[in-house]
Amino acid sequence: MNAPFEGIGASVRRKEDLRFISGRGHYVDDMNRPGQLHAVIKRSDRPHAKINSIDTSAALAAPGVVAVYTSTDLAAIGGLPCGWQIHSKDGSPMAEPKHPVLAEGKVRHVGDPIAVVIAATKQQAKDAAELLHIELEDLPSAASILDAIASGAAQVHDNAPGNICYDWHIGDKAGMEAAFAQAHRVITLDLTNNRLVPNAMEPRAALGDYDSSTGDYTLYTTSQNPHVIRLLMGAFVLGLPEHKLRVVAPDVGGGFGSKIYHYAEEAIVTWAAGKLGRPVKWTADRSESFMSDAHGRDHVSTAKMAVDKDGKFLAMHVDTLCNMGAYLSTFAPAVPTYLYATLLAGTYTTPVIYAEVKAVFTNTVPVDAYRGAGRPEATFLIERLVDAVAYDLGMDRVAIRLKNFIPRDAFPYQTPVALQYDSGDYFATLDAALKHADWAGFPARRAAAAAKGKLRGIGISTYLEACGIAPSKVVGSLGARAGLYEVANIRVHPTGSVTVFTGTHSHGQGHETTLAQLVVEQLGIPIANVDVVHGDTAKIPFGMGTYGSRSLAVGGSAMVKAMDKIVLKGRKIAAHLLETDVDDIEFKDGKFTVAGTDRSKSFGEIALTAYVPHNYPIEELEPGLDETAFYDPKNFTFPGGCHVCEVEIDPATGIPTIVNFVAVDDVGRVVNPMIVEGQVQGGIAQGIGQALYESAIYDAQGQLLSGSFMDYTMPRADNLPNITVATENTMCTHNPLGSKGCGEVGAIGSPPAVIGAIVDALKDYGVRHMNMPASPEKIWSIIQSRPAMAAE
Amino acid sequence: MPQVTLTVNGKTASVEVEGRTLLVEVLRDKLGLTGTHVGCDTSQCGACVVHVDGKAVKSCTMLALQANGSSVTTIEGLAAADGTLHPMQEAFRENHALQCGFCTPGMVMSAIDIVTTHPQGLTEAEIRHLLEGNLCRCTGYHNIVKAVAAAWPVMHGKEAVAAE
Ligand code: FES
Ligand code: FES
Numbered sequence: 001m002n003a004p005f006e007g008i009g010a011s012v013r014r015k016e017d018l019r020f021i022s023g024r025g026h027y028v029d030d031m032n033r034p035g036q037l038h039a040v041i042k043r044s045d046r047p048h049a050k051i052n053s054i055d056t057s058a059a060l061a062a063p064g065v066v067a068v069y070t071s072t073d074l075a076a077i078g079g080l081p082c083g084w085q086i087h088s089k090d091g092s093p094m095a096e097p098k099h100p101v102l103a104e105g106k107v108r109h110v111g112d113p114i115a116v117v118i119a120a121t122k123q124q125a126k127d128a129a130e131l132l133h134i135e136l137e138d139l140p141s142a143a144s145i146l147d148a149i150a151s152g153a154a155q156v157h158d159n160a161p162g163n164i165c166y167d168w169h170i171g172d173k174a175g176m177e178a179a180f181a182q183a184h185r186v187i188t189l190d191l192t193n194n195r196l197v198p199n200a201m202e203p204r205a206a207l208g209d210y211d212s213s214t215g216d217y218t219l220y221t222t223s224q225n226p227h228v229i230r231l232l233m234g235a236f237v238l239g240l241p242e243h244k245l246r247v248v249a250p251d252v253g254g255g256f257g258s259k260i261y262h263y264a265e266e267a268i269v270t271w272a273a274g275k276l277g278r279p280v281k282w283t284a285d286r287s288e289s290f291m292s293d294a295h296g297r298d299h300v301s302t303a304k305m306a307v308d309k310d311g312k313f314l315a316m317h318v319d320t321l322c323n324m325g326a327y328l329s330t331f332a333p334a335v336p337t338y339l340y341a342t343l344l345a346g347t348y349t350t351p352v353i354y355a356e357v358k359a360v361f362t363n364t365v366p367v368d369a370y371r372g373a374g375r376p377e378a379t380f381l382i383e384r385l386v387d388a389v390a391y392d393l394g395m396d397r398v399a400i401r402l403k404n405f406i407p408r409d410a411f412p413y414q415t416p417v418a419l420q421y422d423s424g425d426y427f428a429t430l431d432a433a434l435k436h437a438d439w440a441g442f443p444a445r446r447a448a449a450a451a452k453g454k455l456r457g458i459g460i461s462t463y464l465e466a467c468g469i470a471p472s473k474v475v476g477s478l479g480a481r482a483g484l485y486e487v488a489n490i491r492v493h494p495t496g497s498v499t500v501f502t503g504t505h506s507h508g509q510g511h512e513t514t515l516a517q518l519v520v521e522q523l524g525i526p527i528a529n530v531d532v533v534h535g536d537t538a539k540i541p542f543g544m545g546t547y548g549s550r551s552l553a554v555g556g557s558a559m560v561k562a563m564d565k566i567v568l569k570g571r572k573i574a575a576h577l578l579e580t581d582v583d584d585i586e587f588k589d590g591k592f593t594v595a596g597t598d599r600s601k602s603f604g605e606i607a608l609t610a611y612v613p614h615n616y617p618i619e620e621l622e623p624g625l626d627e628t629a630f631y632d633p634k635n636f637t638f639p640g641g642c643h644v645c646e647v648e649i650d651p652a653t654g655i656p657t658i659v660n661f662v663a664v665d666d667v668g669r670v671v672n673p674m675i676v677e678g679q680v681q682g683g684i685a686q687g688i689g690q691a692l693y694e695s696a697i698y699d700a701q702g703q704l705l706s707g708s709f710m711d712y713t714m715p716r717a718d719n720l721p722n723i724t725v726a727t728e729n730t731m732c733t734h735n736p737l738g739s740k741g742c743g744e745v746g747a748i749g750s751p752p753a754v755i756g757a758i759v760d761a762l763k764d765y766g767v768r769h770m771n772m773p774a775s776p777e778k779i780w781s782i783i784q785s786r787p788a789m790a791a792e
Numbered sequence: 793m794p795q796v797t798l799t800v801n802g803k804t805a806s807v808e809v810e811g812r813t814l815l816v817e818v819l820r821d822k823l824g825l826t827g828t829h830v831g832c833d834t835s836q837c838g839a840c841v842v843h844v845d846g847k848a849v850k851s852c853t854m855l856a857l858q859a860n861g862s863s864v865t866t867i868e869g870l871a872a873a874d875g876t877l878h879p880m881q882e883a884f885r886e887n888h889a890l891q892c893g894f895c896t897p898g899m900v901m902s903a904i905d906i907v908t909t910h911p912q913g914l915t916e917a918e919i920r921h922l923l924e925g926n927l928c929r930c931t932g933y934h935n936i937v938k939a940v941a942a943a944w945p946v947m948h949g950k951e952a953v954a955a956e
Contacts, residue, residue, distance in 0.1 A: 014885070016893070021867075021900065023868040027894065201929045201930075202831070203831065251892075251893065252892065253829075253893065256929070286837075508893070508930045674888050682929075708833070708834045709836035717919070717920040717923035717933040717937060718917075720932060723932065
């Protein structure tokens with residue numbers, strides 16, 4: 001009987017699904033502890049104001065209320081730390097104003113937490129929060145990037161003059177200027193990258209618990225990286241040593257970056273649990289999520305490309321202003337610098353690049369990494385600029401890409417902005433995408449649409465991104481205050497089943513299946529005999545969690561290393577049992593065999609021997625079969641590919657419909673094709689959301705207008721297309737799996753393809769570029785206000 | 793405080809509520825049925841969908857008192873007593889129609905309602921339109937649409953008429 005194929009390359013159905021489809025998932029808000037209290041946060045409804053007074057007496061007297069805390073009660077605890085320090089052009093460190101857990105003296109954005117009310121029930125806490133008398137005195141505010149950098153702008157922080165966090169650059173300025181001076185033409189494009197709200201479907205939640213008999217704290221939280229939270233909150237905020245603090249991130253309902261960061265509520269419930277000696281739970285309402293989860297993107301840029309007369313790229317200059325919001329979120333400073341400007345070569349041979357990035361404080365929610373984090377912003381800028389070059393030079397959009405692609409034989413390829421790409425084949429992904437999308441047949445479809453009175457357009461994006469974050473030494477030299485290796489502990493049990501303890505975290509990615517498949521592949525045991533444990537600092541070794549599509553490339557590589565150790569030790573035990581030399585023992589398909597013979601021991605027999613070492617080389621070898629490995633990546637990984645989008649616009653309404661979407665990505669080695677396809681589809685849905693629907697909108701004062709699902713357009717089933725997903729993979733050359741990562745490619749590659757299609761559909765109206773989201777209103781206004789230049 | 797009596801997943805439950813208590817709060821907080829989720833506060837996301845007297849209802853948008861005397865089915869009550877999954881649950885697993893699983897209980901409950909109320913068959917466009925009240929941030933809906941289409945013939949004991 002043949003065992004079913006469950007190793008690398010099999011679309012194994014997910015192990016985690018049974019609990020999710022039967023309502024037995026275990027999310028933070030599903031948990032309740034005996035004696036638990038409920039916390040409700042009173043937040044600022046003003047963008048910028050002085051706190052003149054807080055009167056808590058009525059709230060404290062309300063039914064069920066146990067405590068009300070404000071910043072004065074938290075005087076002994078620290079602010080929320082920032083995990084990455086950027087230095088400006090002049091060498092000075094970024095402005096790093098304190099990010100208090102509860103507002104101190106001033107509120108700086110709508111949603112800034114002012115006080116916490118703790119009561120027996122959530123309703124009682126909510127009712128009491130209404131009784132807080134908080135006197136706020138409005139201050140002038142800086143709601144947008146451009147407002148904040150204007151002269152005389154309101155100052156968000158006293159110690160960040162001009163609202164500048166940093167003024168950073170990368171690349172060769174003199175080289176860029178020289179190339180620009182001699183170029184045939186310089187093509188310029190002004191563009192914005194719209195501000196987004198991540199909106200994982202599970203709102204953030206945190207439950208603090210304190211055991212007075214041991215002095216141990218436990219925090220259950222909706223996090224992508226429980227060890228990072230334990231370190232940041234323990235060491236920097238609460239002053240708790242790690243061995244007295246356990247952080248558990250159980251089932252987490254999506255993250256997309258927004259659950260990486262250490263948030264105030266985590267510190268509040270943990271601290272309050274200790275103070276009150278009772279568990280304290282907080283769960284966000286969705287409207288709180290909108291004004292307290294870190295937002296994403298929000299750039300204003302000018303991009304310039306110097307070209308020769310054939311459209312060859314000679315040099316690029318990028319000038320970007322990016323929004324940090326009111327405070328620095330955990331990894332915010334890294335996103336528009338090392339995760340953005342270092343990607344500006346894209347898939348092209350542009351020999352000289354110079355980028356300047358100014359980070360700006362505003363009276364808005366902090367901005368940090370959201371799915372793709374810097375790379376979608378870079379990709380949108382590059383791909384839109386390449387289309388603008390083609391437009392201005394009257395060239396074909398495919399031809400100009402082919403002319404400037406990094407050749408197949410140029411890898412490893414050193415870009416002018418620090419990264420070295422190890423592998424890729426942009427011609428292959430382009431070719432496959434054009435075929436799947438029938439690019440050649442488009443003119444006929446456009447004509448057919450025109451005959452029905454519709455406007456059809458097609459767009460293309462040939463993107464590259466960097467994943468598998470990241471070599472610790474490199475990121476350390478760039479300002480990271482953490483290492484970015486990953487860890488795995490592989491515990492073989494006496495009868496040969498295996499538990500994997502991984503430092504990565506699954507919040508939808510399916511690690512319990514994908515990572516188990518690595519064990520199937522390497523140790524030759526059935527997937528039913530493998531469990532993957534993640535998300536609990538009391539169980540897993542110190543790992544960095546999941547973001548930046550790193551779990552397989554970095555976490556999986558740590559597993560491979562740990563399993564190498566298991567196999568080596570197993571061979572030594574087998575050599576002893578089979579009375580031969582270790583070099584003669586081969587391990588394959590779950591069997592240790594003396595080479596060239598049929599004498600063998602099964603994996604289970606070796607495991608049992610390791611734990612019952614009666615006949616065992618005890619002098620040379622410790623008992624047990626339990627190995628840990630840390631893996632520090634040698635480089636980033638570089639997924640890339642080609643997305644093609646085709647839209648049809650109804651000129652009467654301006655509503656665009658995506659009629660076809662094709663993604664051909666290079667994600668390196670694929671472990672579970674079904675899961676990869678799902679990741680790419682989900683990423684593209686978010687990319688289409690950014691391109692057509694989503695936008696976090698503040699009014700001129702800094703009031704959040706799109707603060708609920710009624711005002712912020714989330715993509716729904718009926719405004720997304722079916723998506724054709726394929727891969728054309730080249731292997732990562734520097735990790736043992738060859739995998740590159742697939743979690744973000746969809747969100748990174750797709751937006752410029754969608755906008756390219758909209759712009760193409762409107763080309764007869766003289767449209768060269770459109771910022772996101774391409775709403776029906778914008779499209780309709782163009783159609784109404786301009787005569788079509790050429791009738792089809 | 794007023795009392796409501798419900799039949800939930802076949803069992804009778806009687807609980808004290810406030811006038812403002814929502815059905816979802818009774819299910820999650822009083823009855824411990826945490827499979828039904830809350831994803832928003834504006835009745836937009838559908839994470840909370842359950843069946844009340846056989847109809848899909850957003851349980852965050854119904855007062856517990858309004859549900860007095862009714863029969864409620866939640867995601868926990870779908871599988872047969874011997875653990876056999878409902879065809880829609882099977883279809884979700886088989887088609888990779890879930891990632892983080894947070895929207896899944898509401899999605900499955902809505903999807904069952906969509907299929908049972910359309911015995912004449914469903915096109916892909918209809919499925920997409922009818923799923924409009926449920927948000928999923930992970931999957932892009934592609935595989936959810938496939939799962940609903942795949943469950944239709946099983947639930948109606950017919951050949952596939954549905955999309956794809
Ligand atoms: S919780 Fe969102 S609709 Fe009910
Ligand atoms: S599976 Fe995560 S929201 Fe739908």
